[in-house]
Amino acid sequence: MAALLVRGGLWRPRGGGLVLLSKSLLTRPVVACTTTLDRPTLAHQIHISPRSYVLKDVLPSPQQELVTFSNRKGLQCISPLMRSVEETPQPILTKVKGHIPKWLNGSLLRNGPGKFEFGEEKFNHWFDGMALLHQFQLENGIVTYRSKFLQSDSYVTNSRHNRIVVSEFGTLAMPDPCKSIFGRFISWFEMPRPTDNSSVNYVVYKGDYYVSTETNFMRKVDPETLETKEKVDWSKFVVVNGATAHPHYEPDGTAYNMGNSYGKHGSSYNIIRIPPQKSNRDDTLQGAKVLCSIAPAEKMKPSYYHSFGMSENYVVFAEQPIKINLCRVITSKFLGKPIADGINWEPQYKTRFHVVNKHTGELLPGQFYSRPFATFHHINAFEDQGCVVLDLCCQDDGGSLQTYQLQNLRKAGEGLDQIYNSIARAFPRRFVLPLNVDSSVPVGQNLSPLSYTSASAVKEVDGTVWCMHENLHSEDLEEVGGMEFPQINYSRCNGRKYRFFYGCGFRHLVGDSLIKMDTETKKMKIWQEDGFYPSEPVFVPVPKATAEDSGVILSVVVTPSQNQNTFLLVLDAETFSELGRAEVPVQMPYGFHGIFVPR
Template sequence: MSEPPKEPKFKTSVHPLAHGLESIAPLVMSVEETPEPIPTIIKGKIPSWINGSFLRNGPGKFEFGESRFNHWFDGMALMHLFHIQDGQVTYSSRFLRSDSYIQNLEKNRIVVSEFGTLAMPDPCKNIFTQFFSRFQIPKATDNAGVNFVKYKGDFYVSTETNLMRKINPQSLETKEKVDWTKYIAVNAATAHPHYDREGATYNLGNSYGIRGYFYNIIRVPPGEGRVDGADLEGAELLCSVPATDSRKPSYYHSFAMSENYVVFIEQPIKLDLLKFVLYRVQGKSFQKVMSWELHLDTIFHVIDRRTGQLSKTRYYTSAMFTLHQINAYEEHGHLILDMCCGEEGNVIGEFTLENLRKATGQELDKFYNSLCTVLPRRYVLPLDITEDDPNDQNLIRLPHTTATAMKTSNGVFRTHENLYNNDLLEYGGLEFPQINYTHYNGRPYRYFYACGFGHVFGDSLLKMDLESKKLKVWRHPGLFTSEPVFVLAPSAKDEDDGVVMSVVITPRKRKSSFLLILDAKTFTELGRAEVLVDIPSGTHGLFNEMG
């Protein structure tokens, strides 16, 4: 039986090549914190029904003394709070008082290694102590600068290690450190959990040892946080998925979850564990142990969320990478998975501060044009595969998709449907997808929101209608957007009844960034709250509605 042809690759850059890009260096510069709430300048109108806090996270300090971080991900976590009530907005921010931040501050140099920066030995120690310190495996950082998440009703900031920090969402006060390994046998967990309608939280972690390397689906039961500090008590392993190659497991940033299934995507961004053991001796950062293996397949592992049973069917496709999934849902015996995909996985390591701070001109243009374009795709997985199903025939029986799935000697090979028209290419592809999560996560849906990437960082906000594959767009020259977050309106009847919030950065003018409020249905601006302090570009966050 012959293998199906591989999917054709995108070109490295499918958008029009950029020329004369303006500098984004102000987006990745250190700023001061604003611990006490300050008023903002309101332009337009902030709907009076919005009552709560918009919490954001991301890097905000990139040096200590004479030592500098190398990668954007390495910057010390800066938490932001926009408190919205009765049409008014206040702003505050605080650096996370992580062990990493405090130790770096006390020594006035970088003493804790991060993703792209290896902390060097103390120059005050003798040469022998410095040499042998390179053979020590560095402790995981608690610089939780990726996202705000919730477990058992409590708020945390998280990154991609085993350490989180509990946070007071009203004051941004740093509270106790929480170590996943104290509650469950995992070495790390993602910063992108999923939540079910019963109040439980799901996440993805890893473990490795004599038996090999495993990807672990974790479930934390519902319930309010415990005053005795047993924050993740009751956490359990739902399923352990063995790595295809235990010596070179896959990097992951998130996972997908439908009503009844969890999907882990094992992609060809590989971590070389031997290099990981040796990288400190070689003077290399964690970033250097990652490689893009174009010749490998991308494998989709499907787990029954109720039983923890791993599907015996091997679902696979050609090499691609994904950081964020849009949504997943089931329809007539099929699992539909929508996700943001790129053609190669080296992009993560390219976001060094050296690259991001390139001056306007040919060098910045060259860097942007070298990045692959991330585009929305749909994969469809037929769930009930039997031995009697024919080979080399499309097993998908849904009339509304062009995605395919064919049974082969290696499993079920799938090709995707593009969830866009060519007009998306004008905006450089998209990332940071968000939906009406409360009512439509794990269910059929029509709309999602994202950042368009006509620059190295997001420079537009997009609303995609999946029925027509048409866009609504908010974009203005010189304004850089962040992840859009949907907030449901009271008594909403339609999926897009609500607002979309995004923090917009203004590198052309200092101390003028603002919180933008768009009508989610029309995608027109309702109002903005200008902040009279500098704000750097951030990563992820959420809206916390006040009762």
């Protein structure tokens, strides 16, 4: 088969997609085997004082250079991936091409927005769309698909009135025109009620499945039928005003999450522990408790966060300079603004790492700082030689939340290119946080004893620790748009030392490739097919596997083309070659997150 030369390297057709060959191979004969990217990474260390961002008497290292924005042109219009679709409530048979392993029995559950207007009123932000639940059921090599809209109060109420009645992240609902003039006036002074439009992820508590967003409401769902069950309010069990859609789990089912609380004295970050067992049949979050509360740097401007890290013994929280201005949020409705208007990137603040003992709830006294970055998804965290090693996807500019307006995502031509090029690329980075920092440690000393990473943690005069990251990639990752939606072999590796992680490359506003990254060699393998956009990869291990990457990667691949089919992709996680795909004759929007439920 012929190879294809495109920006960033040489691509070879492979299993229906493309495998990226190293740019160093351009002068060699093209061979038929899959080749991985391999470029040694420079590991120079540069110390930057937390009080000054000026480098003196040192040359900039490629390892620490800010790689932020792109300059791409000619992006494909993906507007159809952000349009409303109809649900498919009854299972339909897919067309399987290739081979679906017969041991792969269970359901891939996906979540994301699927309806973007009611009547003449339209949502403004991608995150506002009504939750559409997807299910790919796999059994003995046969795959069926179904989808249902979550019957949330938001969806039902909006449908009944044929207008947007419940405010969402980026859309403020207008007062009911049927109210009296006085009633409409008073409604402007009321806080918008939190939405239960749980469109972000599936989560599991005490063996039950829920869909979640980041408000205080979740919805229990039946993973077999996708039927919507009861609404569960976090604030009835613990004093929080919401929780993330990315909890962590212990092998026994104990879950940990984080949520903010807001009161007359400001705000706090709270680490929550949920027990693994039910006390009775109707139990939901009973027994959940706040393990630790952390004060923000500014009480009225807490950080926004989407996820957190967890090792065997510690929870790690990155307090980043994406700030929630509580005064603006409280007055947003009166000012005619959505809640999103109160969240902004403020890079004058540094990023701070908080480390909490998850068994005792003790907040460690160490003060760890780094230069400002934004993160949405953690990769993993583990402990080694008295340190917590934290891996996460980082952006050097955190303004992307505001950029994902639907009007931007639906642009074409130069307008679309400009939007893409205005968003900072995300890259995987490693930080090292030493657990024991005492007064006897000399100022200016790197406290990391780990020989396998160039990440440093240097003690400052004031006793704080300044952390510099290691890039978990070679510069070739820049050519595929960085990486987001990271996943690992969770059941085996979460909280433990690991080698591989998987994610989406972002040469577009949504993922346009799948990537396997090796943390030791920084080699990567890529799957890509022109005109198709894969979702977050989900790792499913082979039964009784011995190798970390023995399993498959599942990803729902969508396309804006009306003449091509969406499909469920199955990759061999070790070789990253395609095993098979299950084509679905219905259009799907691009979604967010999901899980695999084994049968």
